[in-house]
Amino acid sequence: MENKEDPQRESxxxxxxxxxxxxxxxxxxxxxxxxxxxxxxxxGFIDVLGFQENYPSFFxxxxxxxxxxxxxxxxxxxxxxGEVPEFVNTPADSSSISSSSNEAPNTWEQTKTVxxxxxxxxxxxNKQLKHKKKPKRERKPRFAFLxxxxxxxxxxxxxxxxxxxxAVKNSPFPRSYYRCTGPGCGVKKRVERCLGDPAxxxxxxxxxxxxxxxxxxxxxxxxxxEPAGFGGGGPSSLHYDHRHEQPYNSHIINPSPSPCLSFTAxxxxxxxxxxPCLIRDCGLLQDMVPWxxxxxxxxx
DNA sequence: CGCATTTGACCGGCGC
DNA sequence: GCGCCGGTCAAATGCG
Numbered sequence: 001m002e003n004k005e006d007p008q009r010e011s012x013x014x015x016x017x018x019x020x021x022x023x024x025x026x027x028x029x030x031x032x033x034x035x036x037x038x039x040x041x042x043x044g045f046i047d048v049l050g051f052q053e054n055y056p057s058f059f060x061x062x063x064x065x066x067x068x069x070x071x072x073x074x075x076x077x078x079x080x081x082g083e084v085p086e087f088v089n090t091p092a093d094s095s096s097i098s099s100s101s102n103e104a105p106n107t108w109e110q111t112k113t114v115x116x117x118x119x120x121x122x123x124x125x126n127k128q129l130k131h132k133k134k135p136k137r138e139r140k141p142r143f144a145f146l147x148x149x150x151x152x153x154x155x156x157x158x159x160x161x162x163x164x165x166x167a168v169k170n171s172p173f174p175r176s177y178y179r180c181t182g183p184g185c186g187v188k189k190r191v192e193r194c195l196g197d198p199a200x201x202x203x204x205x206x207x208x209x210x211x212x213x214x215x216x217x218x219x220x221x222x223x224x225x226e227p228a229g230f231g232g233g234g235p236s237s238l239h240y241d242h243r244h245e246q247p248y249n250s251h252i253i254n255p256s257p258s259p260c261l262s263f264t265a266x267x268x269x270x271x272x273x274x275x276p277c278l279i280r281d282c283g284l285l286q287d288m289v290p291w292x293x294x295x296x297x298x299x300x
Numbered sequence: 301c302g303c304a305t306t307t308g309a310c311c312g313g314c315g316c
Numbered sequence: 317g318c319g320c321c322g323g324t325c326a327a328a329t330g331c332g
Contacts, residue, residue: 162305164324177323181303190323 144204152176152191152201158209160189171195182211 160178168175173193180187187207194200 161303163326165306166322166324169321175322188323 142204142206144202146194147201147203148199149201150199152193158182158187168192173198180207180209182209185210 159181161181162176162178164177165174166177171192173195175190175192178189178191180189185207187205187209189203189205191204192202194202
């Protein structure tokens, strides 16, 4: 009763800045690759709960509650047009979020990344004691991204099968549910439009791909594999080919003030156009955060 | 024909 | 206990 905190709230997880030249439906890995290569600036922060949980040491010194005020950063100011979905933890100071770039944001659309369902163990325990004796169904790490796009089902390199659609309360836009069609892969994602900004698509991923990316959307995102290493498994990554670049109003928005990781791109980017961005298979995260990024951040 | 999408029904969690 | 709501199922339908 006292606790009004929405158990389903999705907290912001980080900031990232992406070029507005990003073509429709490109995966996050592609965004990273392209962004770095384009030398347009840098990403702000990546703060993914699942990542945090899987790699706690990574956040030893940097983790900060998404609800806490943002740390001073260097990138262009980000602001969220319109409202953010109710499940988004709107930062107290979402209008002054910055990433680690001094580049003018002209060619960089406002971007934001959101993390969903940050369930604190303690809270869960209390709630379970209160309402349910049955242990709560364990949830896989979930990551939500707000993306400016006219396309609902963004092409992220995987094949998705739509298995449901529901009207969302207080929203004119339905929510679509997708499941990865990969063999034995239980990854799900749901897609909905931001209530306050219909141009923004909220894509929430849940689970970890058990297979490599098998799709080469429009021929400019390709699978890259490398021998098992970091965490084992079949690593894969997507690669964006600039030859297919075209003007497109797509960007990921991230109002999060939670600067867990920071990353700065430069001319010596780790994500060259002509060489694949190799990402260790760390599950879903690999689709979003190049391992180089994690490494760099770790060193900071 | 196989696969994807649509859509109403159903189920479970949660608040009251 | 009831109702609301989010999430999933599965039959029907569409499409290449």
